Amino acid sequence: MADSLRFFLRFLHSPRAVGALFPSSAALARRMVEDVDFAPGRLLVEYGPGTGAFTAQIASRLVPGMHYLGIERDPEFTRLLRQRYPQLKFHCGSVEDLPKVLAEHGLPRPDHIISGIPFASIPTAVARRILENTRATLRPGGTFATFQYCHAYPLPNARALRQNMAELFGTRMHRSPCWRNIPPTFILRWNAP
Numbered sequence: 014m015a016d017s018l019r020f021f022l023r024f025l026h027s028p029r030a031v032g033a034l035f036p037s038s039a040a041l042a043r044r045m046v047e048d049v050d051f052a053p054g055r056l057l058v059e060y061g062p063g064t065g066a067f068t069a070q071i072a073s074r075l076v077p078g079m080h081y082l083g084i085e086r087d088p089e090f091t092r093l094l095r096q097r098y099p100q101l102k103f104h105c106g107s108v109e110d111l112p113k114v115l116a117e118h119g120l121p122r123p124d125h126i127i128s129g130i131p132f133a134s135i136p137t138a139v140a141r142r143i144l145e146n147t148r149a150t151l152r153p154g155g156t157f158a159t160f161q162y163c164h165a166y167p168l169p170n171a172r173a174l175r176q177n178m179a180e181l182f183g184t185r186m187h188r189s190p191c192w193r194n195i196p197p198t199f200i201l202r203w204n205a206p
């Protein structure tokens with residue numbers, strides 16, 4: 014089954030958790046990973062890999078000795094990811110439990126977190142908890158990247174995410190547009206203090 018159809022069916026099943034009608038484009042995926050230091054000893058955690066739009070880019074750049082963990086709450090997506098990328102590690106569960114999940118897999122604090130989870134449709138308190146755990150867990154100087162659809166950028170939930178990030182990570186946010194995605198997006202990046 015094509016990823017777009019698979020994704021759309023999961024969206025119908027859990028619209029708020031999946032949060033998008035289609036997977037991200039390869040162009041957005043390339044941009045999302047451009048600040049990652051693909052080097053031995055680094056740990057990259059991906060939030061909500063879905064059908065693996067960003068994972069494909071990551072898998073093609075990962076070097077021996079670098080670690081990756083994808084955390085995906087949807088069991089069908091997790092099954093697909095494990096089949097497609099047997100060389101990578103996936104945890105089926107919620108990023109709300111990040112510290113516990115890392116401990117369970119014997120992994121240290123991540124150097125990079127790339128997030129595909131739909132903060133705009135997640136309850137505000139849950140989003141705040143996820144961001145607090147992200148802040149507490151990411152290595153100082155580590156990077157957090159996410160994206161927001163351009164049309165939804167001014168909406169209250171999107172603004173709340175940026176406000177939470179400003180409180181937890183500081184106001185130095187790097188924003189760049191990616192037009193080659195449906196819908197077009199802004200890529201947002203912060204460095205952990």
Ligand SMILES: C[S@@+](CC[C@H](N)C(=O)[O-])C[C@H]1O[C@@H](n2cnc3c(N)ncnc32)[C@H](O)[C@@H]1O
Nearest residue numbers: 033036037061062063066086087107108129130
């Ligand atoms: C908008 S899709 C993005 C998928 C993929 N990263 C992409 O860009 O095509 C959001 C994904 O996040 C997952 N997700 C949502 N909430 C999550 C959570 N709390 N923990 C882990 N995964 C979550 C959903 O199951 C879905 O696969």
